[in-house]
Amino acid sequence: MNAPPQPIALPANQPSQFYRGGAAIAELRGATTDTAYGPEDWVASTTTRFGSETEGLTRLPDGRWLRDAVRADPLGWLGARHVESFADSTALLVKLLDAGQRLPVHFHPDDDFARGHFDSHVGKAEAWIVVGTRSADATVYTGFRGTTSRDVIAQWVREQDAPAMLSALNAVPVRPGDTVHIPAGLPHAIGEGVFVVELQQPTDFSLTLEWRDFLADPDTAHLGLGFDTALDALDTSGWDRERLSTLIRHTGEEPGHTVDLLAEGARPFFRADQLCPDPALALDASFAVLVVLEGEGTLSTERGGRQPLRRGDTLVVPYAAGQLELSGPLTVIRCRPPRPAS
Structure with a gap:
């Protein structure tokens, strides 16, 4: 079946999550929400949640999964040049993410690590476009302020020392129009009250340093790898102000169509x-x-x-x-x- 030649409007697609949020998504869409745990809307998703067969996938109005429609007609959906580079993958996952509470400190693997440990061609770089905040001191956290010993980090993880983890990261104030690129491996967290459009490589690989009070157990946090292996994917280097500036843009006042x-x-x-x-x-x-x-x-x-x-x-x-x-x-x-x- 050929790809439809018209753009397709999509309803919300909010797989369950472990953290609170979702009010900003409902307000943007002009909808109501009956759950405090709908903080992510996976838009045009061909990606499933880690370990799931279908959760996270977008269903089209004709009843097909978008993933299956793209696989059936990659040239129509993606174009010849895209298919030459990325086969039948859309090479993209977009989310609306509304942090109703601070997210835990976590990180994502790069392509090489994902190939070696998850049998995936790609890891999970991501970027945030801040589209709303609910306080004047809205903050995200990204990159260690200074180079940090792996042994120290392992101790924080064993003891679940959340204050130490968070204080080791750069606290970055944000407002609508700010964007932040999060390379694979970079430790990060989104603060309470920050609403973003998030772009990602199309996987669901999250390695969570701060799992207590968020996840059920440490196995979920390290995705079954064990923390000794998972920490191989972590960027432990220091990100000073100059280096951090290469990740951040302030576009709220930029002119142009x-x-x-x-x-x-x-x-x-x-x-x-x-x-x-x-x-x-x-x-x-x-x-x-x-x-x-x-x-x-x-x-x-x-x-x-x-x-x-x-x-x-x-x-x-x-x-x-x-x-x-x-x-x-x-x-x-x-x-x-x-x-x-x-």
Whole structure:
């Protein structure tokens, strides 16, 4: 079955999580929520939760999993150049993440570690686009402030010394428009009240240093590897202010109808830009995930399709939709896979 030539609006897809949140997602979407543990909305997901067959996958309106639809017609969904570089993988996972409490200190493996230990072609680099905060002192935590001994870290893990773990990290104040690239291996946590659009490599590999009061047991934290092995994937180096600045951008005041949101180091993994048409903006053909943050407008395709848009909408755009035109007083985040090799 060929990929539909039109963008597809998607409902919320919120697999259960171990931490609180979700109110900001519900407010953005104009919905109500009946659970305090719906803090992640997996948008256009072809990725499952670790250890699950289907949890986390996006189901299309016609009843198919998006994963299966893409595999059935990778050229239509992704385009020939993408398929040459990434086969039938979308090479992207997008989430809306609303931290109703501080997340635990954790990290993710890189591609080499994931190949060796999880039989996966890719690990899990990620990036955060801050789209909302609920306090003036909203904070994220990223990278050790100074090079830290593996023995010290192992002791923190054994004793579950959360204050020591957190104080060892850089505390970074954030506001809407700030973006943070999190390379694989970098220890990090998102603070309470921070709402982000999150781009990731399409896996669910999280290695959690601070598991007590969050996860049921340490086996869940190290994904069955044991902490001695898991710590091989951890970046224990120090990130001073200058080095940290290579991960962070402040885009809230940047002018322009198209604003490139992420730090240069994120480009091999994913792309994201903010689109503000005035009155219209042309977009090249590409597989993409769109998140409408503000306003109302229209997404038109070169084949004559017209998709109304409003705040809170999320859409998956197949390559086969061709060139697009975005019009209206809108603010849209466009998330895309990395640029295929030339």
